[in-house]
Structure formats: structure tokens, C-alpha cells
Amino acid sequence: MVGGRRRRLVLELLALAAVLLLAACTSQSEETGVAGPPAGETKSTFVIGYDTYWLGNSWSVQLAAEFRASVSRHGAQIERVVYTQSDNDAQKQISNVDSMISRKVDAIIMTPVSPQAAVPIIKKANAARIPVILLGADANTDTYTSLVTVDDTAIGRVGAQWLVDRLGGKGRIYVLDGVAGNPVNEQRRAGAREVFARYPGIRVVASAAANWDQAEAKRAVTSMLAAHPQVDGVWSQGGAMTLGAIEAFRADGHPLVPMTGEGNNGLLKVWQQLGPESGFDAIGVSKPTWLADDALKVTLRVLTGQPYQKNDRKEPPAVTADNLPSLVQPDLPDDFWVDTRLDPAQIRSMFNG
């Protein structure tokens, strides 16, 4: 009886040990040739740590695809990329970046999930003399090496300025916000407010937080149209919400008005179909996914000792009626972001998995 139990225990031990060893062996095979050269020696190829902050929406998926495409273009300078994935979880991101420090990568590229929670790990990388390049999101510290982004405040501002100009500085507008309290939402909103405040002729007659959702925006705009049928423009901080607004206007039989949106293919397709005679006009202002390409370029400049900009806050690129025909992709899915450096084959592989 006792012997039987002991045998079971050994069995259990062996099974669990096998699982751990399996993982360890994978780790071993991945590690071949990792040990970095002694400090001070100049290198021509580098090990880069890239943390994918999330893969939960079309933008984050395309950002990651854009980075991998950039890696293939810069293959000559890159020995290897250490990839981790953080599931939009700040603690997981800390562990992931910490593992890159343990693996002594030459540089770390990350998109902070939380600007505050990223501070300690950026400082830790700093102490280990590993450059940290922030991609598309800020952190509450200045100890990072470089920041490559488009400010959401600027996205809000550019859209609002276009709308004001389009209306000749005078008109009644609806405002569609995303998720209240979300930092992106607050920044875009602040950028727009700043513009509207300068034009006394602009009146915000109705606003709603439609959570960046098409159906919610449609519901919100439907009731806005009932309460305030006189409207000259819509400032929406998300492309899907703009689509919802268009649907609401058409269902109501209300003539379309100029609206702001993002550079998502779904909006652009509808915009193209409507044509200029519909009275609809728009601007698509986005944080471009090719920021990932620029982040890798900056990283390589840092590693090869070339000059680089510490805070590279770019002006947001915009889709307008002028460049719409060249950017819209009628054959690609709605959640494709048109302003890209991916080639057609890379785009296909992104949508086919």
C-alpha cells in the first residue's frame, strides 16, 4: 500500500518535471548564441526586445504587423527580435520587459499600457543601460530614450480645426466621444475643445460618449436629430462612430453634413460611395500604424550612435477628399487602417492570419 503510493508520487514528480524540462529546453534552444558580446565592443547587428502591448483590436494588430514588416526590411542590422505580448495588462507588461532586461537585449521597444505603471520598469532598463523606445504612447517619466508618437490631443485638434474651417467658423455641431475616462478619449476631447473655444460662432448643441461603437453612435445621433434637428457638422473622435452617425442621418432622411473620423477603411469606403454630391465631407485623422516602423528606425539610430530626436511627436496624417481615392481600399476589410507601409502581400497575410 505504502509502496503503491510512493510509486504514484514518483510518477507525479516525473510528469511535472517533464513539463518544466520541456519548457526549459525550448528556452535553451531559443537562447543559442544569445549571450551578448562584452560591453564596449561595437556591434553591427542587434538583439531588439519588442513588447506587443495588445492584439485586441484591428489597430493594435496592424501596429504589430507593421513592426514585423519593418524588421524584415532592416534584417541586415538585426540579429534577432525578442517578442513578448502583454494582453493590455500593465503587470504582464512589467514582467515581459523585465524578462528582456534579464536577456540583456540591446534595446527595448514598448507601448506603455499604463503611463504610470510603466515608470519603474523604464527606470530599471535605464539602470541596466538598455535604451527604451516608447511607441505610440507616453509614460510619466523622462528617463526613456525616445518617444515616437502622434499625440491624441493633436488628432482632436486637427479634426476640429478642419470642421470649423469647413463651416466657415460658424455652425451647430454634435460631439461624439469614445469611452469617458479613457486617456485617449480625454486627450482627443481636450484638443477639440481647445479649437472650439476659439470660435464663438461654433455651438456644440449635443454630445454623447458612444464608446467608439458604431451602433451606440447611431442610437445617440438618432436622438440628437430628434432633439436638435438643426445641425451643420459632427465632430466624432472615432471612425466607427462616424459610420453610425451617417447611418442615423440617412435613416432620418436628414441631409448629410461634414463629419470628422479616422483613417479606417470602413469609413473611407462609405465616404467614397457617397460621393461629393451627397453633401457629405470628412477628414480621417489617425495615429498611423507605421509609427512602429519609425520606432525601429529610431532604435537602430540609437544603437549605431547616430543623432535622434528624444520626443518625436508627429503631426497626425489626414485623409481628405483630395487623397481619398488613392487611399481607399475597396477590396480590403473595413477594419484595415489605410495609412500603412505594409506591402500588399503583408496586408493579405495580416487578414488571413
Next chain:
Amino acid sequence: MIGTTTRTALRAGIPLWLLVFIALIVLPVLSEPFRSANNANSLMASLAPLLLVSAGQAVVVLLGGIDLSVGGIVGLGTVLVATPAVPGWVAAVLALAVGVAAGLVNGLGVLAGVPALVMTLGMSGVLGGIGLLVLAEPGGQVSRGLLAVLTLQAYPVPLAFVVAVAALAVAWTAVSWTRWGRVVLATGHDPVAARRTGLPWRSATLRAYALSGLFSGMAGLAVVARTYSGDSLSGGSLILDSITVVLIAGIALTGGQGSVLTVLPAAAVLGLLQNLIVLSGLDSYYQYIVEAVVLVIAVALYEASGKRPAFLARGG
């Protein structure tokens, strides 16, 4: 008789202990990044919250209950500490007090006849909601003085990890050698008999949930030591992770069987696996699969070893 139970429960943990020791000898040899001081530091810092929450969870499960409010307590704890309106020390004490209070309310609810699953799930929602009302988005500001203490370390060993292991040891000692512990085990083993024989099962229940709440509050501080910020949703993954650890530790979900001490190697196995998957560059989604497989294998082996969990021994 209870002494025998404790010894049996301890013996069940031997394979886990051996596994962890072997891993800690083999892995540093195999993997260079694993043996770095930085990795040891990272591993211990990330294990601290899991150890604390799992130790509390283990006590509640031994009692025959379950605590789903641990995540809410951790989250609200981080939020309180990151609220600039409250001085750092007061906030830290408040986080622990909220944990104890939430645990006591859980215990009262369970004594009033609300199933533990429902009571603690409700508590989790209430606390999470309050946390979001105080701090809608992750961030806030933790006072410098408090942060300096929370992040103390004898590099590479973080203070939070030492405290977590000490707390676990205290919980294990209390369950194994105090009258309260014997009542917890007896109530978990057979609640009806415990009531009939006039054991003080009511106060034992209150104390078990309060202990879990206190440990979750401490886990909130351990999370802050890592993130320097508050986030009402930051404890979410700890709910299922703590239950996974308790199961890997061989503690029966129906109560009365198992040892709190075994939570230490069980959590270490989980932490080592996560660490290895990240270090090996495997897609992090494998983590879910590997953890699930380890859980099922562990429970199946407990079954096979004849140490049948109570729910099967008694079932039907």
C-alpha cells in the same frame, strides 16, 4: 486524528517541493537569462501578490468556502494607496482595513446563508465599482515615502516577497496548530458535524474570510510595489490564479483537506512556468494552455495517488 490529517496533507506536498528544488537547480544551468539576479528579482516580485492571495484563498477553501472578492480587494487597495488625497501611511493602513472589513462582511453573509460564491462575487463587484469611482483610469500618485518602504529590497530579494512568505508561514502555523485552525478544518471536512458538536464555527468562519481579506489587502500593496500606481482592475487575474494555485497544492475545493504550506511550491511552479514561457520567447498564449494542463495533471495525480479529494470520497 487531525494531526494525522495534517501529516497526510503535508506529505502530499513533497512532490511539489521536490519539483521546485529540481527546477531551481536545473533551470539556472540550462538558461543564462534565468540565472541572472534581475530574473530572480522579477520572479519574486511577481510571485508576492500571488502568494498572499493564494494563502488567504487556501484558508477559505479549507473551511469549505471560496473567495472571489480577492481581486476586488487587491484593486481597491492599489487605488486607495494611489489617491493623493490620503497620506501614504493612512492609505496603506486603510487598504489593509478595507480588506479585513470586506472579509468580515463576506463571512457575515456566508453565516447568514448566502452561498460563498455569490457573496464574494457580489463583494468583488462592489469593491471594483468603488475603485473605479475613486480612480476611473489606471494611474494616480503613490507617496514617495510609502513607495520607498514598499519597494525595499535586499537585491535581488524584494521585501514584498519576504513578507508574503512570512504571511503564508503564519497562516500555515495558525491552521495547523491553533484551535481556530482545527475548527476551520473540521468545519470544512463536515460542516454539519461541526455545528452539532458545538464547535465555534461561526467565529472561525469570520476569521477565515477576514484573513483572506487582509492578505488580499497586503497583495494590493505588493502590486503597488511593482506598478507604482493604482488600478481598480489590477487584481482580476489573481482570482482564478489563486484558485489554480490552491488546486495544484492539492487542497480539496470542498474543504477540510490540504495544507496551506503547499501553496508555496504550488505558486512557485506557476510562477516558474510563466517566467520560463516569457524567457523562452514562446507566444504568451501558451501560458494559458500550459497552466491548464499542469492543473489537470496535478489534480489527476492527486486522484491517482489515492488521496481522494473529499468531493469524490463523499460524493452522492
